[in-house]
Amino acid sequence: MTFTASPAGMPAPARPLVSLRSVSKTFSNGTLALEHMSLDIGQGEFVSLLGPSGCGKSTALRIIAGLGAPSSGSLDWPTSMHDATGKAEPEVSFVFQEPTLMPWATVYENVWLPLRLRGISKKAAASDVREALAMVGLEKFETAYPRELSGGMKMRVSIARALVTRPRLLLMDEPFAALDEITRFKLNNDLLTLWEKFGWTVIFVTHSVFESVYLSSRIVVMAARPGRVFTDMGVEAPYPRGDEFRTSTVYNDCCRQASDALDAAMNASVPA
Amino acid sequence: MSEILPAPASSATSSGSGFRRALGLVFSPTLVRILVPVLMLFLLLAVWQWYVVAHKVPPYILPSPVLVANALVKDWPILGAALVVTLKITFTALILALVGGVALAILISQSKWVELAIYPYAVILQVTPIVAISPLIIIYTPSTQVALLICAWIVAFFPVLSNTAQGLKSTDHNLLNLFELYRASRWQTLFWLRIPAALPYFLAGLRIAGGLALIAAVVAEFAAGSAGSGSGLAFRLLEAQFRLNIPRLFAALILLSVTGVLIFFATSLVSHLLLRKWHESALRREN
Numbered sequence A: 001m002t003f004t005a006s007p008a009g010m011p012a013p014a015r016p017l018v019s020l021r022s023v024s025k026t027f028s029n030g031t032l033a034l035e036h037m038s039l040d041i042g043q044g045e046f047v048s049l050l051g052p053s054g055c056g057k058s059t060a061l062r063i064i065a066g067l068g069a070p071s072s073g074s075l076d077w078p079t080s081m082h083d084a085t086g087k088a089e090p091e092v093s094f095v096f097q098e099p100t101l102m103p104w105a106t107v108y109e110n111v112w113l114p115l116r117l118r119g120i121s122k123k124a125a126a127s128d129v130r131e132a133l134a135m136v137g138l139e140k141f142e143t144a145y146p147r148e149l150s151g152g153m154k155m156r157v158s159i160a161r162a163l164v165t166r167p168r169l170l171l172m173d174e175p176f177a178a179l180d181e182i183t184r185f186k187l188n189n190d191l192l193t194l195w196e197k198f199g200w201t202v203i204f205v206t207h208s209v210f211e212s213v214y215l216s217s218r219i220v221v222m223a224a225r226p227g228r229v230f231t232d233m234g235v236e237a238p239y240p241r242g243d244e245f246r247t248s249t250v251y252n253d254c255c256r257q258a259s260d261a262l263d264a265a266m267n268a269s270v271p272a
Numbered sequence B: 001m002s003e004i005l006p007a008p009a010s011s012a013t014s015s016g017s018g019f020r021r022a023l024g025l026v027f028s029p030t031l032v033r034i035l036v037p038v039l040m041l042f043l044l045l046a047v048w049q050w051y052v053v054a055h056k057v058p059p060y061i062l063p064s065p066v067l068v069a070n071a072l073v074k075d076w077p078i079l080g081a082a083l084v085v086t087l088k089i090t091f092t093a094l095i096l097a098l099v100g101g102v103a104l105a106i107l108i109s110q111s112k113w114v115e116l117a118i119y120p121y122a123v124i125l126q127v128t129p130i131v132a133i134s135p136l137i138i139i140y141t142p143s144t145q146v147a148l149l150i151c152a153w154i155v156a157f158f159p160v161l162s163n164t165a166q167g168l169k170s171t172d173h174n175l176l177n178l179f180e181l182y183r184a185s186r187w188q189t190l191f192w193l194r195i196p197a198a199l200p201y202f203l204a205g206l207r208i209a210g211g212l213a214l215i216a217a218v219v220a221e222f223a224a225g226s227a228g229s230g231s232g233l234a235f236r237l238l239e240a241q242f243r244l245n246i247p248r249l250f251a252a253l254i255l256l257s258v259t260g261v262l263i264f265f266a267t268s269l270v271s272h273l274l275l276r277k278w279h280e281s282a283l284r285r286e287n
C-alpha cells in the first residue's frame, strides 16, 4: 500500500495554529480514548479527521475546543495571545453534530448568543448577526423559532452561530451527518466558499470518505483502541472545487487512497 | 389512465367535503369541545332530577339539583365567605410553594452539598401523609389559619421543587458545552440556559401543585376542624353533614370542584401562554 503523503512527508506548515503534543485521554471509566496523539494544524488548512466509529475523533475535537483537558500531553497555540492566567484565548467555534439550538430563542437570538455572552447587547450585535445569517442564506428567518426550520436550516443557523464571532478556528463534528445528500452537497459548497473567502482554519470530523476528500486540503485518518493518528495525507487539488471536481481523476484517486487508508486503520484497530 | 380515474371520484367527494365543511363551520372543534360536555351535564342533571322526583328520594339522602341550586343561592353568605377563606389559603400556599420550590431547586442545582443536605428531608416531608403531620402543626402554630397554610404549602411545594430541580438538571449537554466554550459565567448559564430549559418542567410542577394546594387546604381543614368566622369550605361541608343539611353539602362540594377546575384551567393557560412559541407540548402539529 502506498500513500501520497505520510506524516513525515507532509510539508510542515510554517507556524501551526494549534498543536496536539502526545495527547492522551483516559475517561473515568478507564476507556483509553486517545493515546499519544500528535497533530499540527496549520493556519488556513482544511483538515478532516476520518476514522472508524469510536476512534476518538470527537474526543480530539473537544480537547482542542478546551472542553475537557487531556489526561497527559499538551495543547499548544503558538500564534495566539495568552491572557493573564496563561490560558490561551483562541477564537474557536464549535459546530456540533446536532444543531444544538435553544428552542425557546429565535434564530436571531440563537446566533446572537456567543456575542451576548461577551456582553454585547442585542442592538450592538445586529450587524454581526445579520452578516452571519446572510452568509448561510437565512437572513429572512431572523424571527423564526428553531421548530419552524428544516433540519438543513437548523444546521445552517448552528453554523451562523459559529461564524458570528469570526473564529480563527472552526471545529465541526460531523455537522452534516444527519442531512440528505443534496442538502449536504449544498452546505459543503457553501462552507468551502466561506472558508476560501475568510481564510479560516477548519477541523472537520466526518465518517464520509467522499466528503472529506471533497472538502479538505488534508485528511487525517485515525485508528481506534487506542485512538491515534494512522495516516496523514494531503489532497493535492486546487480550490475552488465545484461539482466537476467530484468527477475528476484526482478526486477518484484520493477517494481510493483515503478509503484504503481507512480500511488499513480499521484493520489496525484492536477489535472492541 | 390513472390521471382520468380520480375525476368522477373527486367530484363526488368534493360535494361530500363541502357538506362536511359546512358542518365544520357550525361545529368548530372548540365549539364541540365545549358543547358536548355541557350537553352531557344537562342530561345528567335532568336524569338526576327525574330520578329524585319519580322515586321520592328524601332530600337528606339525595337532594335534587334544584334543591342544591337553591341551597347555593340561599346559603351564599355562608358558603361564599368560606370559599374566600379556602381560596386565600390555597393561593397563598401555592405562591409560597412556587417561590420556595423554585428557590430551593436553584440552590440545589448550584451545589451538590445543598442537594445532599436538603433533598432527602424534602422527600420525607412529602411521603409522610399530611393528615398525619397536621395535628402536630396545629399544636405548634399560633392560629389554625397558619396551620392550614403550612399544611397546604408542604403538599404543594414538593412537585414544584422536584420538577424544577429535575428540569434544571436535564439541560442539553451540548448546549452546556456551548456555553462553556464561550466562557459563560455560572449566572449566565443559569439565567439564559438552565432556567429557560427548566421552564416546561416547572410548569408541569405548577399544574400539579395548583390542584394539590386546594386538596391539601381542604384535607388540613378536615384535620384541624376550625370553626367560626375563619372557617373554610371544608368545615362548612363537615358541618352540613352533621346537621344532615345535604343540599348545602352538595353546594359546598360543587364550589370546591369548580374551584379545582378553574385552578386547573388557569395553570394550564399560564403554561400554554409561556410555552406556545417553542415547546413541543404546546404545539399543534401540522403533520
Ligand SMILES: Nc1ncnc2c1ncn2[C@@H]1O[C@H](COP(=O)(O)OP(=O)(O)OP(=O)(O)O)[C@@H](O)[C@H]1O
Residues within 6 Å of the ligand: A027, A028, A029, A031, A032, A033, A051, A052, A053, A054, A055, A056, A057, A058, A059, A060, A227
Ligand atoms: N464521556 C465518556 N466517558 C467514557 N468513555 C467515553 C466518553 N466519551 C467517549 N468515550 C469513549 O471514548 C472513545 C472515543 O469516543 P469518541 O466519541 O471520541 O469517538 P468518535 O471517533 O467520535 O466516534 P463516532 O464516529 O462514533 O462519533 C469511545 O470508545 C467511547 O466509548
Ligand SMILES: [Mg+2]
Residues within 6 Å of the ligand: A057, A058, A059, A173
Ligand atoms: Mg463522534
